[in-house]
Amino acid sequence: MTAAIEVLGVARQFRQSGGMLGTDRQIRAVDGVSFAVESGTCLGIVGESGCGKSTLARLILGLLPTSAGDILVEGQRLSDMDRKARARLIQPVFQDPFSSLNPRRRIRDIVAMPLQAQGITGRAQATRVDEMLSRVGLPGTIAERMPAQLSGGQRQRVAIARALVLRPRIVVCDEPTSALDVSVQAQILNLLAELQRELGLTYVFISHNLAVVEHISDRVAVMYLGRMVEQATTEALFAAPQHPYTRALLASVLTPEPGLGVPDVGLGDLYPDPANVPPGCRFHPRCPAAEARCAVETPAPREIDGRRVECLLA
Ligand code: SF4
Numbered sequence: 001m002t003a004a005i006e007v008l009g010v011a012r013q014f015r016q017s018g019g020m021l022g023t024d025r026q027i028r029a030v031d032g033v034s035f036a037v038e039s040g041t042c043l044g045i046v047g048e049s050g051c052g053k054s055t056l057a058r059l060i061l062g063l064l065p066t067s068a069g070d071i072l073v074e075g076q077r078l079s080d081m082d083r084k085a086r087a088r089l090i091q092p093v094f095q096d097p098f099s100s101l102n103p104r105r106r107i108r109d110i111v112a113m114p115l116q117a118q119g120i121t122g123r124a125q126a127t128r129v130d131e132m133l134s135r136v137g138l139p140g141t142i143a144e145r146m147p148a149q150l151s152g153g154q155r156q157r158v159a160i161a162r163a164l165v166l167r168p169r170i171v172v173c174d175e176p177t178s179a180l181d182v183s184v185q186a187q188i189l190n191l192l193a194e195l196q197r198e199l200g201l202t203y204v205f206i207s208h209n210l211a212v213v214e215h216i217s218d219r220v221a222v223m224y225l226g227r228m229v230e231q232a233t234t235e236a237l238f239a240a241p242q243h244p245y246t247r248a249l250l251a252s253v254l255t256p257e258p259g260l261g262v263p264d265v266g267l268g269d270l271y272p273d274p275a276n277v278p279p280g281c282r283f284h285p286r287c288p289a290a291e292a293r294c295a296v297e298t299p300a301p302r303e304i305d306g307r308r309v310e311c312l313l314a
Contacts, residue, residue, distance in 0.1 A: 003036040004202035010069035025275040029055040031226035042203035044217030051223040091163040095175035097155035101147040108143040132161040153184035232307035
């Protein structure tokens with residue numbers, strides 16, 4: 001198998017101005033992350049709100065430049081590609097189908113937009129739009145409607161049709177089911193899984209919902225404060241989590257509300273401020289297994305039986 005995506009030591013910092021004392025704060029949203037996604041597979045990325053997973057999605061989509069590191073898509077540096085080339089290779093599906101579709105345009109025009117941008121017009125464009133709407137399970141009559149006339153599930157199907165109309169090979173799904181009613185979430189998830197199989201797509205699937213990630217992913221990466229603290233096959237990670245943070249996430253019996261971050265995972269302290277990352281292991285203030293050295297030693301990633309774990313005790 002070849003890697004569709006390789007993320008190599010990627011970091012992204014933001015400067016946030018005007019804190020309490022009027023001083024700038026440096027937010028390390030993504031802080032030295034490395035992973036690869038094999039072609040035709042799905043990597044699920046989980047973590048609490050604020051862990052950096054949505055920033056990572058935007059970096060992989062080329063919507064934000066990296067502060068450090070490289071992203072390779074099918075062996076090419078993402079930063080060397082122009083917008084059109086990127087759009088042919090990699091497309092997003094975002095969380096909120098209500099805000100991601102232009103309310104003043106017909107569905108046909110919305111789905112056609114990526115084709116238009118590539119110079120595909122006329123009959124070829126219309127045929128591709130009709131094919132795509134049918135592929136995501138929408139009737140042809142939808143094409144002439146406006147977004148406000150559609151249900152949430154139908155709108156997310158339109159967003160998926162728009163993402164796939166250029167026949168990209170990679171799709172980055174950022175919480176694609178979180179804004180939907182629970183009854184519709186499973187339908188959209190099944191549709192995404194079916195399209196992945198039929199079209200041989202590679203997915204990066206970001207969610208705070210562990211059940212959703214377990215359902216669709218081949219591998220799972222767990223993010224905490226801008227780092228990936230554990231990566232493993234879905235089966236191995238759910239059967240025997242090695243990192244204390246992964247164990248805490250999996251032990252959480254609370255069901256996250258749609259649109260919210262991972263709820264209290266039973267770790268006591270609140271999620272740390274990303275502008276004030278703890279020294280040593282950044283998880284140590286909340287870690288039930290922490291030892292004295294965890295406050296001063298930074299764990300390096302270690303490979304153990306095909307999984308990667310960042311913990312001094314693993
Ligand atoms: Fe916990 Fe220490 Fe491992 Fe960090 S290095 S996860 S604090 S045991």
